[in-house]
Amino acid sequence: MDVAVGTADKTRWLILIYHLPREPSRHRVAVWRKLKALGALYLQDGVAALPADAVTREQLEWLQLRVREAGGRATLWEAWPNTVAENQGLVAAFRAAREEGYRKVIAGAGRIRRKAELGGDEAPLLEGLARTERGFRAERRRDYFRSPLRTEAAQALRAARRTLVEGAEPTDREDVGQGG
């Protein structure tokens, strides 16, 4: 059985508790999407948790305002789980969510690298790589507990880009000279 201990071993969490009218549904969708983008975890319907820092606090404050503007109710709380075990459970759930995202990045980068090795049309591969890199940055932004897969995902992206760029034949690209 776990025992409640001092708060030093626990993360400080922000909990947004909100309720929105069922219709129009676009507000519910917008709030859900924003919470997903922030990497928040739903503890249950209308109750979302994020580790507290200056950025998450501000984002949730604006979200609270948004809910109220849409005719809903929202309160924002700072809290600690009662036990270390409960805190670890929450952290593990956050990590698992990010790992799923990083695995997609790793798989996507691997596919692009293999296609690049086979040669073929570069433009769609570069586009796909840019999309995957964007996805990686989004994961990294909400990776509050530094998932161990982060490094692996970054390396997979670097390998894919290297293969694509180094395998490229020099062409008369218009944007040469734009850098620096």
Place this chain on the structure above:
Amino acid sequence: MLWATRRGCHVDRTGCVWLIRRFIDGEAAFSFFEDPAEAPEGAELFDVVGARLSHGGDDCSFETFLKEYSLGDPVLAEISEIVHDADLMDEKYGRPEADGLDAVIRGMQLVLPDDQTLTGYTDAVFEGLYAYLSREVL
């Protein structure tokens, strides 16, 4: 005029400070508070929940300023997209500059002592962005 906002300015508030100084009030003075209750009396509050010049609907405060002061400059419209994406992180406009601006201003926050100093530097960042985009947009 005295303008006031919360401490710990990031891209939206630093952008608003530049916008105010450059396009709205050449004599502007700024006060940064910890809690809205500490805001100096008579100051115009911005980027504070409940203020006229703040987030509204989908908009960040910079976008609200452009609407409230009818600033139709197309370069400012571009900057407002970048500020929006960096502030709300929703990729609404898909501006690639947003990630870089976010990183630069977050880093400046770490090394500069306070918001007065920070906004002195970020003014130059936004001025540069404005000059660069003017070249592309106009």
